[in-house]
Every structure is written in structure tokens, then in C-alpha cells.
Amino acid sequence: MVPEGWKLETVGDICDFINGNGFKSTEWAKYGLPIIRIQNLNGSCDFNYFDGEPKDRWIVNPGDILFAWAGTKGVSFGAKRWGGPRGVLNQHIFRIEPKRDLDREWLYLALRLVTQRVEEKAHGFKATLVHVQKSDITEQNLHLPPLPEQKKIAQILSTWDQAITANERLLENSQQQKKALIQQLLTGKKRLPGFDGTWEEVTLGSLFHRVTTRNEGQSTNVVTISGQQGLIRQQEFFKKSVASETLDNYFLLKRGQFAYNKSYSNGYPMGAIKRLNRYEDGVVTTLYICFELADERTADSDFYEQYFESGQLIKGLMQIAHEGARAHGLLNVKPSDFFSLKVHKPPIDEQKAIARLLVTTDRELQAHKSRLEQLKIEKKALMQQLLTGKRRVKLETEAA
Numbered sequence: 001m002v003p004e005g006w007k008l009e010t011v012g013d014i015c016d017f018i019n020g021n022g023f024k025s026t027e028w029a030k031y032g033l034p035i036i037r038i039q040n041l042n043g044s045c046d047f048n049y050f051d052g053e054p055k056d057r058w059i060v061n062p063g064d065i066l067f068a069w070a071g072t073k074g075v076s077f078g079a080k081r082w083g084g085p086r087g088v089l090n091q092h093i094f095r096i097e098p099k100r101d102l103d104r105e106w107l108y109l110a111l112r113l114v115t116q117r118v119e120e121k122a123h124g125f126k127a128t129l130v131h132v133q134k135s136d137i138t139e140q141n142l143h144l145p146p147l148p149e150q151k152k153i154a155q156i157l158s159t160w161d162q163a164i165t166a167n168e169r170l171l172e173n174s175q176q177q178k179k180a181l182i183q184q185l186l187t188g189k190k191r192l193p194g195f196d197g198t199w200e201e202v203t204l205g206s207l208f209h210r211v212t213t214r215n216e217g218q219s220t221n222v223v224t225i226s227g228q229q230g231l232i233r234q235q236e237f238f239k240k241s242v243a244s245e246t247l248d249n250y251f252l253l254k255r256g257q258f259a260y261n262k263s264y265s266n267g268y269p270m271g272a273i274k275r276l277n278r279y280e281d282g283v284v285t286t287l288y289i290c291f292e293l294a295d296e297r298t299a300d301s302d303f304y305e306q307y308f309e310s311g312q313l314i315k316g317l318m319q320i321a322h323e324g325a326r327a328h329g330l331l332n333v334k335p336s337d338f339f340s341l342k343v344h345k346p347p348i349d350e351q352k353a354i355a356r357l358l359v360t361t362d363r364e365l366q367a368h369k370s371r372l373e374q375l376k377i378e379k380k381a382l383m384q385q386l387l388t389g390k391r392r393v394k395l396e397t398e399a400a
Contacts, residue, residue, distance in 0.1 A: 002143060002389070003143060003145070003388075003389030003392065005145070005146060005149075006143050006144055006145045006146075006389055007143075007144045008141060008142075008143060008144070009141070009142050009144045010138060010139055010140065010141055010142070011111070011114055011137055011138050011139070011140045011141075011142055012138030012139065013099070014098060014099055014100060014102060014107075014142070014144065015096050015097065015098055015099060015107070015111075015138075016096070016097040016098075016099060017067065017094040017095075017096065017134055017137070017138060018057050018089075018094060018095045018096075018097060019089075019091065019093075019094055019134075020036070020058065020088075020089030020090045020091045020092065020093045020094070020095070021055070021058050021088065021089065021090065021091060022090070022091040023035050023048070023050060023088075023090055023091075027050060027052065028048040028049065028050070029048075029049045029050060029051040030049060031049055031051055032049040032050050032051030032052075033049060033050050033051075033054060033059075033086065033087050033088045034047035034048075034049055034084070034085055034087040034088070035047060035048045035049060035050055035087065035088055035089075035090050036060055036066075036082070036084070036087045036088065036089050036090055036093065037090045037093075038068055038070070038071050038076050038090075038092060038093065039076075040084060041066065041068055041071070041076050041080045041082075041093070042075060042076050045084075047087070050088050054088045057095075058088040058089050059086070059087075059088060059089075060082055060086065060087050060088065060089050060095055061082075061086050062082060062083060062084065062085065062086065063081065063082065063083075063104075064081075064082045064095055064096075065079060065080070065081055065082075065095075065096040065104065065107065065108050065111065066079070066080045066081075066082050066089070066093050066094065066095055066096065067079050067080070067093065067094040067096055067111060067115075067137065068080065068092060068093045068094075069092060069093070069094060069131070069132050069133075069134065069137065070092040070129075070130065070131045070132075071092075071129070071130060072128050072129055072130075073119045073128050073129070073130055074119070074128075077115065077118075077119065077129075077130045078111070078112065078114075078115030078118070078119065079096075079108060079111035079112050079114070079115050081108055094134075094137075096111065101147060102147070102150065103147060103150040103151045103154055105151075105154035105158065106145075106150035106151065106153055106154040107150075109153070109154060109157055109383060109387060110142055110387055112383070113383055113384070113387050114137065114140045114142070116380075117140060118130070118132060118136055118137060118140070121136075142387075143387065143388050143389050145389065148395055149392075149393060149395065152393040152394075152395055153386045153387065153393055156382075156386065156393060157379065157382065157383060157386065160375065160378070160379040160382065161379070163375055164372065164375050164376060164379065167368060167371055167372040167375060168372060170368050171365070171368040171369060171372055174361070174364055174365050174368055175365065177361070178358070178361045178362070178365060181357070181358065181361060182306070182310040182358070185354045185357070185358070186306065186307055186310055186312060186344070186354070187312075187344065188344060188346065191350075192350065192353050192354065192357070195346075195347070195349070195350040195353065197346070197347035197349075197350060198347075199344055199345065199346050199347075200344075200345040201342050201343070201344060201345070202342070202343060202345045203339065203340050203341065203342060203343070204291075204313075204338065204339050204340070204341045204342075204343055205339030205340060206294075207293065207294060207295075207298070207299045207304070207343065207345065208258070208291040208292060208293060208294055208299075208339070209291060209292055209293075209294050210289070210290065210291050210335060210339065211251065211253065211257055211290035211291055211292050212251065212290070213251065213252045214248065214249060214250070214251065214252065215247050215248060215249075215250045215251065215252040215283045216248055216252075217248065218252055218281065219247075219252060219281045219282060219283050220247060220283070221233065221279055221281060221282045221283060222234045222235075222247065222250070222282070222283050222284075223253070223276070223279070223282035223283070223284055224237055224238070224284070224285075225259060225261035225272050225274050225284075225288070226265075226274075227265045227266055227267050227268050227272050228267075230274040230275070230277060230278070231253075231259060231274045231275070231276045231277070231278065231279075231282060231284075232278065233279075233282075247283050249286065250283035250284060250285060250286065251283065251284050251285075251286055251288065251290050252281060252282075252283055253276050253281060253282045253283065253284055253290055254276065254280070254281050254292075255276050255277070255279065255280050255281065256275065256276065256277075256292070256293075256301060257275070257276055257290060257291070257292040258273055258274065258275050258276075258290065258291050258292065258304075258305075258308070259273070259274060259276070259284050259288040259289070259290045259291075260272075260273045260288060260289040260290075260291075260333075260338065261273075261274075261287075261288055262287065262288070262289065262321075262330060262331040262332075262333050263330050263331065264331070269314065270313070270314050270317035270318060270321060270331065271317070271331055271333075273308040273309070273313070275301065275305045287330070289333070289335055289338055291339075297348065298345075298348055299345070299348070299351065300348060300351040300352050300355055302352075302355035302356075302358075302359055303346075303351035303352065303354055303355040304343075305355075306354070306355060306358045306359075307343065307344070312343070312344070313341055313343070316341040316342060317331075317333065317338075317341070320333060320334070320337040320338070320340075320341070321333045
């Protein structure tokens with residue numbers, strides 16, 4: 001139903017979509033107007049340039065609304081507000097021009113809502129990619145409020161954007177602080193007050209024992225290593241089980257034990273090491289190297305979880321790892337070489353103190369992430385309500 005005083009319009013009724021130009025590599029130059037490509041909508045400042053005479057329809061100015069009709073869901077596809085320099089528009093991106101008097105901020109938000117709808121319906125040639133026709137966008141319906149109501153809606157939603165931006169900055173600052181702490185505390189470059197004992201360099205095998213216990217019906221909880229989520233159930237991560245029907249030949253992992261996935265993943269160029277924290281037990285593929293602390297009196301599990309997660313083993317792994325014969329990103333790391341890697345070993349009391357500080361920092365980071373995610377969810381719901389008229393705003397004249 002159309003709210004009282006509003007109109008039902010299509011996106012094509014209220015906007016012109018002006019396509020970019022397909023610049024050939026022979027037209028690229030070292031200087032001139034930057035060519036705005038999909039990657040530049042993601043924040044990349046790596047530009048090619050055009051030094052010829054541009055057509056007016058190619059020109060993009062700061063603040064213009066763009067719509068990428070081919071790109072990655074939630075990243076580069078859809079409506080974007082151009083915040084970069086004046087440039088010329090590449091193909092696969094539309095520049096949006098209102099056909100009538102519209103509040104540009106409201107229009108941008110309305111097109112973000114359209115982006116969500118198109119993404120939900122589109123079937124990309126890969127799971128996360130979207131490639132649509134112009135009509136898939138222009139034929140979308142919009143509820144068009146009067147101009148004063150457009151301005152008020154945009155004003156309300158902008159306060160949520162400000163809160164989101166503030167929380168993003170807090171999160172970024174916290175991440176930088178954690179990174180600095182890791183570089184200082186886990187390498188011994190900076191010592192915590194009250195600690196002056198000698199650090200040792202020892203082999204991984206002197207602190208940990210390999211775990212090769214086979215699962216003989218003890219567990220059906222098949223877990224996999226995710227860079228972002230740690231050891232997590234396959235069913236939850238992949239939305240399906242990719243394990244064999246028989247789990248007896250899998251390794252059985254207990255809570256607090258570690259597993260190393262010898263495969264490249266985003267943010268983990270030499271594979272990820274994760275501790276089983278979520279469950280009492282789990283079964284993992286025998287491609288993983290599993291291990292546990294040999295003696296809790298000399299090594300702290302929390303300390304070494306932080307140590308592994310911070311990438312302190314990357315340099316050593318690069319020296320012993322070779323890509324598998326199938327070249328699918330699987331690294332050929334022998335267990336004997338893995339356990340011969342050198343690691344720092346501070347005195348046990350210092351390990352525990354460093355771990356407590358870093359774990360506290362992680363909790364603060366998680367609180368920022370949760371708050372940011374909640375704000376984004378709330379803004380998305382509010383956009384849906386305000387931009388469709390399910391929830392109306394009060395104008396100043398009405399309030400008076």
C-alpha cells in the first residue's frame with residue numbers, strides 16, 4: 001500500500017542511469033583524469049588515467065551517486081556515493097541523475113534499499129558476484145514521499161551513519177592498539193612492569209605434543225578451521241556436511257587442543273592455527289596437524305593462542321612449507337618440520353600476564369564489533385520502515 005501523500009514510482013521514473021565508457025588499455029595514460037573502476041568503489045586509490053577530451057556524460061564529480069551493476073554482494077555492487085576526485089567513469093558503473101527535484105541523500109538511501117533487493121534476487125555466476133541488466137534496477141518500485149519528508153528521512157538516517165562511523169573508528173583504533181601490543185609484547189621488545197626474567201627460544205615440539213588420537217565413535221561433531229571463526233562445525237560453516245560417512249579415521253580433538261590447517265586462507269598466508277574453544281570435542285580431517293600443551297606449568301595455552309594468531313610462525317613456516325602437488329593451496333608441511341619451528345618462551349608468570357592483557361583487549365574488540373553490527377542491523381531495519389512509509393516521520397510544522 002502507498003502511504004498517504006506518497007507516490008508509487010519506479011527507479012527509472014525518477015532517475016536517469018548514464019553508463020560509463022569502456023576505456024581500452026591503449027587509452028590509459030600516466031596523467032589526466034582518473035578512470036573510476038569497480039575496485040575504486042571499494043576504496044582503492046590505484047587509478048589508470050585518461051588524458052583525452054572526455055564526453056560530459058563520462059564525468060564524475062565528488063558526491064555523485066554511482067551504481068555498479070556488476071560486482072561483489074555487500075562490497076562493490078550497487079549504489080555508492082563517490083568520495084574520490086573528479087574523474088571519468090568506466091563501464092559496468094552507472095552515474096545517477098535525478099529527473100526531478102529530489103533530496104540527493106534520500107535518493108542515495110533509496111538506491112541502497114534497491115541494492116539490497118536486487119542482491120537478494122540476483123544469481124551471480126559465482127556465489128558472491130552479481131551481474132544484472134539495467135532493467136533489473138530501473139523497474140524496481142519505490143515509495144516517493146514529498147520533498148520535505150525526504151529531507152527528514154535522510155536527516156534521521158544520517159544520525160545512524162554518524163554513530164556507525166564513530167564506532168568504526170573506535171574499532172579501528174582498538175585494532176591498531178592490539179596490533180602494537182602484539183608486536184611489542186609477544187616479541188619481548190616491550191616488557192610488562194615487574195618482569196625481567198630471561199626469554200628462551202625453544203622448539204614448538206618442546207612445548208607441545210602431537211595429537212593423533214583416532215575417532216572411534218566417540219564424537220560425531222565434525223569441525224573445520226575458519227580464519228575468522230576458529231574451529232567451527234562444518235554444518236554451521238558450510239551449511240552442509242562435507243565429511244565422510246565414516247568418521248573413525250578422523251582425528252579426535254578435545255577442548256583446549258590446537259589444530260593447524262595447512263591451507264591458504266584470507267589473512268592467513270601460511271595457514272591458520274586455532275584452538276578448540278566452542279565444544280568439548282570435535283573430529284577433524286587428518287590433513288590437519290593437531291597438538292596440545294605438554295606441561296601447563298611451563299607454557300600457558302592462552303599465551304600461545306595469541307602467539308599463533310598474531311602470525312609469529314609465518315616466517316618459519318615460509319621456510320619449511322611447499323605447495324602441494326595439486327596446487328590447490330595446500331601446503332606441504334611435514335609434522336617433524338612443524339614441531340622443529342622456533343618460538344619464544346617467556347617465564348610462565350609473564351606468559352600469563354601478557355595473555356590476560358591481550359584477552360582483555362580481545363573482549364573490548366569484540367564489544368566494539370558487536371555494537372557496530374547491532375547499529376548496522378538497526379539502521380537496515382529503520383531504512384526499510386522509513387523508506388517504505390511503514391513508519392512516518394514528523395515534520396517541524398506538524399510538531400508545532
